Amino acid sequence: MTGRNTRARRALGVAVVTAVLGTGLVAPAAASAASAVSAAERDEAPPVLTTAPEAAAVAPGTLVLPHVVVTRADRLHTWWAELAVRHAGGTVVSSYPQVGVVVAYTAKDDFAAKVRGTWGIDAVGATRTAKVPVEFFAARKDVRYTGPGSPNSGQVPAEGTAWDAPALGLDAAHKVSDGSRRVVAGVLDTGVDDTHPELAGAFDARNSVSCLSGWADRSPGAWRPTLDGHGTHVAGTIAAARNGTGVVGIAPGVRLASVKLAELDDTETAESMVCGFVWAAEHGFSVTNNSYRSIPWRYNCDNQVDQAAIKLAVGRAVAYAQRRDVLVVASGGNAGIDLDTRSADTESPADSTPAPRPIDTSCIRLPHELPGVVGTGALDEKLVKASFSNYSSSRITVAAPGARVWSTWPGGLYRSASGTSMASPHATGVAALIASEHPRWSAEHVKRALYATARPLACPDPYDPNGDGKPDGVCKPAPAGNTFYGHGLVDAAAAVGAR
Known part of the structure; x- marks a missing residue:
């Protein structure tokens, strides 16, 4: 019956x-x-x-x-x-x-x-x-890195001496905690070279995947980079080994998972992001780092039918991950503009022929400007906003080192790179340390602690990073600190109670 x-x-x-x-x-x-x-x-x-x-x-x-x-x-x-x-x-x-x-x-x-x-x-x-x-x-097979090598691998500073390490108080922080293996930090990016000596010990192959084409490709090694070492650089900032050589990550004791979203930096798509955030939600990630811009639209607007659908789909996936206690951290962008007053997009569509178009603040960068995402701005060695870093009263919530940052590169190499892409993994690493110290805390609680332990930075006056006598942006007070730095510089030592 x-x-x-x-x-x-x-x-x-x-x-x-x-x-x-x-x-x-x-x-x-x-x-x-x-x-x-x-x-x-x-x-x-x-x-x-x-x-x-x-x-x-x-x-x-x-x-x-x-x-x-x-x-x-x-x-x-x-x-x-x-x-x-x-x-x-x-x-x-x-x-x-x-x-x-x-x-x-x-x-x-x-x-x-x-x-x-x-x-x-x-x-x-x-x-x-x-x-x-x-x-x-189709599934990716025989994935090998064929992208550029490092132009400066032989010049890497001794471990822990690059300027970002003392800026975040890593020595003091690591005396308290390197991070816990219970914590999974997801690198949603161009893939991670898990064979790199600095990353192999932290790498979590079981929770790594390629979402490049919008489906979870679990083929062995599908998560590795092919054309771009960007994701490997991000991964090293988060969790490179504290082993006496090369560079050291913010949270070298956590697990690293690679979720490959693109072959080249800044070519992530809606389908790869949906796949990636659902994967993170379903596989127990504590935090994800998102150092990229999506294509084809650098800003997605509600009054354009395709862009509205993309915004809705990715927004649902990010919200789902957040409901499953995944903290989403993202780069704030490198246009050097005030995101609160933007009015034009000259870079879209990025997969064909870009044409200037008017936009407003309802047209957003994905995933950075979705609700609840930790937007990260970049600092230079003087702990001043890098000239390229975007700023905002609400869309930049923390700041971190993002100029001339040394980290890992495919093939066991190292290189220095600049961008808010380099700032975001510093915030991700500090969040991973907080999650390690407080395993019962929700993602929202971890985020509040990240903000509360950040070191406030005052507006520079005047702000002239190029030294040409012309101000490059105006820093203003904001509900959370100011428009350049949000709550301030993320602080690994303060985050684990070392100061």
Whole structure:
């Protein structure tokens, strides 16, 4: 009897979907009919719908456009969205019912319009402005680094003597704690070279993955870099070994997990971010570092249909990670602008031909400007805002060393680099130390402690980092400190009670 009832429920579900998708009509009444599929049924594999054809097999080399499709965050609505994708001639890459996002691609130009017209779909957005070869969505095998080497590997300062170490009080902090192996710090970036002698001991291969194409590729080594050492540099700042050579990380005792989102820095996409944040949430990460800008849009605006869908999809994934007690830390950007008064974007779309466009403060950088994210600004050796670092009354919440920072590079090398990308992992490392010392604290509690133990920095007067007699930005008081530094310089020693 149970088997017959299950088959009957499946038949009802198929009939409902066939009636709605087969006609291409928007049918709100389908909600009540679809609800006849029991909760138990929804947890089973969805039935095969033979009357709504799958996308035709895509020939190798075919150019396709990736999309995110957003619906209600549950199994039934996500399955429904998958059916809508297939009916419109798309191919499902991955589904995330936790956040109600389906990643798909298609060669059809009318795909988005068709899916938007389906009941239950909240938003649909293309995540590129230029199509990509379908092979982009295949698993990565035999991953090897072929990117640039280090231009200055032989000049690395002795361990613990680079300027960022004393600025954060690492010697004093490490006498109290190196960090705990219970804590996983996720590097969402271009991949991490886990064979580097400074990183191998901290690396957590079981919790590492490639999300490059919007699905969790667990192929061995898929998390490693191929074209860019950016993620390896970030990883070293967080957790390079305290072993007497090379550089030392802020929290060398924690575990490092690599979540590869891109081949090259600043080419992260909506689908890779959704995959990455859901992965972090599901695998017990304490903190994630996000030192990048997304493509194709450097700023995503609500009044643009594709950008609104991207913003919604990534926002849900970040919020899901935060609800699962993942602290999200991000770089504040290197345009040297006041984020509170920005009015133009000249760099988008970054995957095709950029064209100037007007924007306002509702158009945001992802993931940095999403709610609850720790936005990090960069300092130079004088503990003054680096000239390139963005600033804001609310979107920069802490500051950290970001100019000429020494760290690890693929192939066992080292190099110095500058950017808010280098500042953010300092904040991530300090947060990892706090989480290590207080294993029962929520991510929100860790964030409050990060802010409370930061060293306040006063506005420079005048601010002339280039020494040309012309001010490069105006520092103002803000609810949390000031617009240049937020709560102040993250402080590893204070964070673990060493001062």
